[in-house]
Amino acid sequence: MEEEIKMIEKNNTWELVDCPHGKDIIGVKWVYKTKLNPDGTIQKHKARLVAKGYSQQPGVDYNETFAPVACLDTIRALISLLLRFMQKPSQIHYGTGKRILRYLQGTREFGIWYKTMTKSRMIGYTDSDWAGSIDDMKSTSGCAFSLGSGFFSWASKKQATVAQSTHYYKKSNLSRFIKK
Secondary structure (H helix, E strand, C coil), X not given: CHHHHHHXXXXXXXXXXXXXXXXXXXXXXXXEEEEECXXXXXXXXXXXXXXXXXXCCCCCCCCCCCCCCCCHHHHHHHHHHHXXXXXXXXXXXXXXXXXXXXXXXXXXXXXXXXCCCCCCCEEEEEEEXXXXXXXXXXXXXXXXXXXXXXXXXXXXXXXCCCCCCHHHHHHHHHHHHHCC
16 A cells, blocks of 8 residues: 555655635545455455545445446446346345446436537547656557537547557557547
């Protein structure tokens, strides 16, 4: 843990700031879990930083953590997979269904708001930092597309392998966003 914090400080990826007036600081807690194989041997150790939320109740759902981030297509796919097992569901299917419903409950007010405009233009932005990572010399590229007054699609991806030439990288970088 300390090694990772030192690396974050070395790369200047965060800075300590004062708490804004009228805002509360939310405490966090590290939750450690050991994932076991069916035979009881350790498969892997997992750690997750979770907020000590005011909506969680100790003893009920305090150690359950989930990130409420998904798009509608992902939710549709998960529900369709879940429905395949509804004829003879098991405990894991009930848990998955509960998790999906919890996500939907927590995000029912979310949405993208577009201001009414007489002319709507689609604008796309792309950028790359060309070997910007000092740790492994890999590039990070990203794109964002807007329609009217709001963004509807965005992506950021770190290069999987270091390219032999910049011509090949530019070509593969462009094709990555065209496929979507």
